[in-house]
Amino acid sequence: MKKKLLDLVSRFYFIIIMFFLYAPILVMIVLSFNNSRSRVVWGGFTLQWYKTLFSNRQIREAFFFTIGLALLSAVIALLIGTAAAFGIHAMRRRGYAIMMGVTNIPLLNADIVTGIALMLWFIRFLPLGSGSVLIAHVTFNIPYVILALLPKIEQMNMAIYEASRDLGATAVRGFFTMILPQLTGGLLSGFFMAVTMSMDDFMITYFTRGAGVNTLSTMIYGEIRKGIKPEMYALSTVIFAAVFLILICVNFWPSNRKAEKRREGII
Amino acid sequence: MDRNRKQRQLLALPYVLWSIAFTVIPLLVIIRYAVTDKDGHFSVSNLLAFSTPVNAKAFLISLEIALICTVICVLLAYPLVMVVRRLRISRMTFMLFFLIMPMWMNFILRMLALQMILSNNGILNMIVTGLGFQPLALANTKAAVIIGVVYDYLPFMMLPIFNTISDIGEDVLEAASDLGASPLSVFFRVILPMSLPGLKSGITIVFVPSMTSFVIADILGGGKIQLIGNIIEQEFTRSTNWNLGSGLSAALMLFMLVGMSFTIKDDILPSHPVKDEEGEKKEAPGGEGISRRAVL
Numbered sequence: 034m035k036k037k038l039l040d041l042v043s044r045f046y047f048i049i050i051m052f053f054l055y056a057p058i059l060v061m062i063v064l065s066f067n068n069s070r071s072r073v074v075w076g077g078f079t080l081q082w083y084k085t086l087f088s089n090r091q092i093r094e095a096f097f098f099t100i101g102l103a104l105l106s107a108v109i110a111l112l113i114g115t116a117a118a119f120g121i122h123a124m125r126r127r128g129y130a131i132m133m134g135v136t137n138i139p140l141l142n143a144d145i146v147t148g149i150a151l152m153l154w155f156i157r158f159l160p161l162g163s164g165s166v167l168i169a170h171v172t173f174n175i176p177y178v179i180l181a182l183l184p185k186i187e188q189m190n191m192a193i194y195e196a197s198r199d200l201g202a203t204a205v206r207g208f209f210t211m212i213l214p215q216l217t218g219g220l221l222s223g224f225f226m227a228v229t230m231s232m233d234d235f236m237i238t239y240f241t242r243g244a245g246v247n248t249l250s251t252m253i254y255g256e257i258r259k260g261i262k263p264e265m266y267a268l269s270t271v272i273f274a275a276v277f278l279i280l281i282c283v284n285f286w287p288s289n290r291k292a293e294k295r296r297e298g299i300i
Numbered sequence: 301m302d303r304n305r306k307q308r309q310l311l312a313l314p315y316v317l318w319s320i321a322f323t324v325i326p327l328l329v330i331i332r333y334a335v336t337d338k339d340g341h342f343s344v345s346n347l348l349a350f351s352t353p354v355n356a357k358a359f360l361i362s363l364e365i366a367l368i369c370t371v372i373c374v375l376l377a378y379p380l381v382m383v384v385r386r387l388r389i390s391r392m393t394f395m396l397f398f399l400i401m402p403m404w405m406n407f408i409l410r411m412l413a414l415q416m417i418l419s420n421n422g423i424l425n426m427i428v429t430g431l432g433f434q435p436l437a438l439a440n441t442k443a444a445v446i447i448g449v450v451y452d453y454l455p456f457m458m459l460p461i462f463n464t465i466s467d468i469g470e471d472v473l474e475a476a477s478d479l480g481a482s483p484l485s486v487f488f489r490v491i492l493p494m495s496l497p498g499l500k501s502g503i504t505i506v507f508v509p510s511m512t513s514f515v516i517a518d519i520l521g522g523g524k525i526q527l528i529g530n531i532i533e534q535e536f537t538r539s540t541n542w543n544l545g546s547g548l549s550a551a552l553m554l555f556m557l558v559g560m561s562f563t564i565k566d567d568i569l570p571s572h573p574v575k576d577e578e579g580e581k582k583e584a585p586g587g588e589g590i591s592r593r594a595v596l
Contacts, residue, residue: 046379
């Protein structure tokens with residue numbers, strides 16, 4: 034009896050938190066079907082914002098810039114971060130401590146300070162534009178990759194790599210066939226975190242972008258006072274739904290279940 | 301062996317260079333701006349700008365909001381983590397999915413949606429009055445800003461705590477209750493102490509940034525609540541006193557460093573992977589890399 038009650042309370046609490054986290058998203062999805070330019074008036078159901086999604090050139094440019102920026106910065110962060118994770122893993126106490134400290138700075142520092150510091154530095158040698166935004170995003174993405182990979186590298190089984198070398202595999206081949214597969218989970222979650230953080234960032238982009246460069250976030254921020262274009266709601270809903278579906282497929286696809294269990298705790 | 305190790309350390313070189321160029325130097329640049337005046341002469345007036353009435357007021361409100369938000373995040377996170385454990389949906393995949401997914405709806409749109417929910421004739425008040433209560437006047441108040449900040453930072457509190465708690469084996473908890481501990485003392489004497497590294501990471505990630513979220517204060521506070529982030533932003537975008545803005549930022553960095561000093565220590569000193577003189581790794585019992593993972 035007591036157990037049942039606790040289960041009930043547990044479910045209820047979980048649903049409350051879920052509601053808190055997802056209610057604003059639900060509101061935005063509903064608004065994307067609203068046949069009115071106002072946020073507070075419901076003008077009936079429509080699909081027109083989805084049809085005119087890309088007719089606005091600015092929205093189109095901001096969308097492709099945001100996606101391109103997220104993917105490119107995540108790939109660069111993945112390359113630098115993976116190498117760094119192996120290097121840091123091989124370091125001794127002091128080097129290790131220093132590197133972990135530096136890695137934590139972008140995570141713990143307020144975004145506004147990171148953004149302003151980069152901006153003050155960039156203006157000395159680099160015109161603010163898409164390049165400076167890319168560098169900024171890579172900078173705050175690398176720590177996510179390193180922190181996702183390090184524990185996996187620590188758990189890694191090095192013996193099978195050494196065995197493959199003894200059996201005549203080259204270092205490169207040994208790395209790609211024995212080490213990399215063991216790190217797939219860490220690499221994926223690092224990459225995914227990096228893409229997510231880049232897509233969701235507003236502040237650092239806001240301070241490091243140049244005139245005329247807009248991500249969806251900075252564009253929406255600029256529109257707050259004159260009113261948000263309803264196409265934005267539609268576009269955000271499409272992005273959200275697409276990622277949601279992809280993740281559902283990747284994580285909960287039946288054939289993945291077994292592999293999932295084997296690498297417990299990995300995204 | 302030793303040459304091998306040296307070679308492997310070299311892999312970190314691109315990152316070392318990158319972080320010097322784009323993490324360390326920018327922080328030095330901001331400090332340089334902070335300790336000089338407009339003509340480039342040394343001056344501490346920007347650092348002391350904290351004490352002017354406007355800035356001090358913003359700073360105190362920021363501190364208050366950050367403190368309240370951090371406490372609320374902790375109070376919300378622990379029960380949720382326990383609930384998730386209890387309902388046996390404790391797969392990291394699901395938790396990550398559940399907490400990270402909202403970030404794929406644009407941050408500013410989510411805040412605007414929250415504004416609509418909390419506004420005086422918004423959705424929340426429709427529910428509240430529907431249930432027969434007095435409508436809440438949340439719009440443009442400190443409470444609204446607090447709700448927004450909690451909304452934004454809750455995942456960053458939950459993930460590290462969840463990470464450390466999901467590492468605790470069921471057998472440990474069973475042993476505790478077999479030895480006569482009540483559920484409450486299992487929580488306070490086993491789970492809570494073991495989750496401390498996650499809690500510390502969560503607090504450090506949430507506290508300082510939540511003092512600066514000027515967008516949340518703008519949208520949900522209706523311009524009436526000025527956080528220290530709003531003041532810094534205005535110094536850079538409107539009044540263009542970069543030295544003053546940098547001074548305030550440098551003071552915030554001080555907070556971050558204080559926070560870091562106690563989370564990083566936890567990473568490096570014993571109890572987690574300990575590296576001895578030869579640099580070989582030894583596992584300390586029970587705590588393999590917990591806190592480093594906990595930051596994520």
